[in-house]
Amino acid sequence: MDDLVLRAVASVDDDRHLLTYDVRGSLAHVAMLAAAGVVTPEQAERISAGLHLILAEGLELALEDEDVHMAVERRLEALIGDDARLLHTARSRNDQVALDLRLFVDAKQAELRDALGSLVEALEQKAETHATVVMPGYTHVQRAQPVLFAHALLAFRDQFSRDVARLDIPFVSPLGAGALAGSAVPIDPAYTARALGASDVFSNSIDAVSDRDFAAEFVFAATLAAIHLSQLAETLILWCTAEFGFVRLPDSLTTGSSLMPQKKNPDCLELVRGRAGQSLGDLVALLTTLKGLPVGYNRDLQETKPPVIRAAETVRTSALVCALAIEELEVDAAAMAVAASDDGLFATDIVERLVASGVAFRDAHERVAAVVRSGASFSSLSAGEWLEFGIDPSCAGPFTPEASVASRTSPGGTSPASLRAQLSRPRRT
Numbered sequence: 001m002d003d004l005v006l007r008a009v010a011s012v013d014d015d016r017h018l019l020t021y022d023v024r025g026s027l028a029h030v031a032m033l034a035a036a037g038v039v040t041p042e043q044a045e046r047i048s049a050g051l052h053l054i055l056a057e058g059l060e061l062a063l064e065d066e067d068v069h070m071a072v073e074r075r076l077e078a079l080i081g082d083d084a085r086l087l088h089t090a091r092s093r094n095d096q097v098a099l100d101l102r103l104f105v106d107a108k109q110a111e112l113r114d115a116l117g118s119l120v121e122a123l124e125q126k127a128e129t130h131a132t133v134v135m136p137g138y139t140h141v142q143r144a145q146p147v148l149f150a151h152a153l154l155a156f157r158d159q160f161s162r163d164v165a166r167l168d169i170p171f172v173s174p175l176g177a178g179a180l181a182g183s184a185v186p187i188d189p190a191y192t193a194r195a196l197g198a199s200d201v202f203s204n205s206i207d208a209v210s211d212r213d214f215a216a217e218f219v220f221a222a223t224l225a226a227i228h229l230s231q232l233a234e235t236l237i238l239w240c241t242a243e244f245g246f247v248r249l250p251d252s253l254t255t256g257s258s259l260m261p262q263k264k265n266p267d268c269l270e271l272v273r274g275r276a277g278q279s280l281g282d283l284v285a286l287l288t289t290l291k292g293l294p295v296g297y298n299r300d301l302q303e304t305k306p307p308v309i310r311a312a313e314t315v316r317t318s319a320l321v322c323a324l325a326i327e328e329l330e331v332d333a334a335a336m337a338v339a340a341s342d343d344g345l346f347a348t349d350i351v352e353r354l355v356a357s358g359v360a361f362r363d364a365h366e367r368v369a370a371v372v373r374s375g376a377s378f379s380s381l382s383a384g385e386w387l388e389f390g391i392d393p394s395c396a397g398p399f400t401p402e403a404s405v406a407s408r409t410s411p412g413g414t415s416p417a418s419l420r421a422q423l424s425r426p427r428r429t
Helices: 003-009 012-035 041-057 068-086 093-129 149-166 189-195 205-210 213-239 267-291 299-328 333-340 343-356 361-374 383-388 401-406 416-424
Strands: 134-139 142-148
Touching: 012 041, 012 068, 012 093, 012 189, 012 299, 041 068, 068 093, 093 149, 093 205, 093 213, 093 299, 093 416, 134 149, 134 333, 134 401, 142 149, 142 343, 142 401, 149 213, 149 416, 213 267, 213 299, 267 299, 343 361, 343 401
Parallel strands: none
Antiparallel strands: 134 142
16 A cells, blocks of 8 residues: 555554454454354464453554554464464454444443543532522623522533433444445354443444444533533633632642733633533534445544544543532632622512512513612612602512522522422432
């Protein structure tokens, strides 16, 4: 092969991530060949011993190997001789690579579930520790209503719990499909599927070698988790600014400035936010690769490996960084309490008291809005002034952030009772 073409088609840089899975697939394949009588028990034993040695020693992939499959076979032949040439019986690199990537996804989704699970636990623990802290809730990044700080944390907990549940892609074994048409050799694909712990075995050999739905599902699930991680990171970045001052990150999670000695930058969270874009790009790249392929295996499918490999590591690392940030976060309850005491946050409380007294919601809303438009603060109005706006002074307060929060008793709301129910509810996994 022309050297330029070899460099263009080789996948050894990506395939180093698949070495373990390639050898696992080969061990299951040779065991099946022996069970089917295609190779002798002695040959299978020698091949298996060589494969285990490769696992133990590791293997550097060279460009001339082109891919991990050929690298393993060449090393195996160097170790055990001609018996290595039996290993590829009734197998193609097409079903091999499909298997390797499926095994990789199966392992990496478990790792990502664990990392996100650590974040979920950190959010729950922080919420329990600060269960009574009240802060302003925001919509459109504008102060809206008082909420419990823990309630905001549990909103993220629910997001990440869904992400964990989404990472449950079945492992279906494609081994035995060959290049696309199966094999005339008497093989047993169900045997290798069982040996590998697959939940099922392929039913159509063409689909088996060309299917990358599992890869797309994994990268989508990882990318959506990355989006949620970015949202959490952005929230924490805002909250630890001087303008908010609600939380602080320890020095171990921040960096300084090369110029400004006072700076304490949340760089790790900024990179979590930034790298969500990388995962999103990987998802688009993968889907774009798949969209124009004719039926059967095509070499374009080689390009589905890098997005899977990158997303797996990037999102796992981001999840662990966020878990650490939540664990180490210092909460300034006093700063939150001051911000939550802004009496503009009690506008909805006044509306709801008026509704409880028999005023139609739209009328109540308009009356309170008129007070807001006047520029007067609620706490400054006298009883007579409230009446001028058509509002019974008994509906106008006084209010505290704690009382406002306690009144939100609807299911899933921000009241302490609702918070306790949320904390005691099993995770949505």
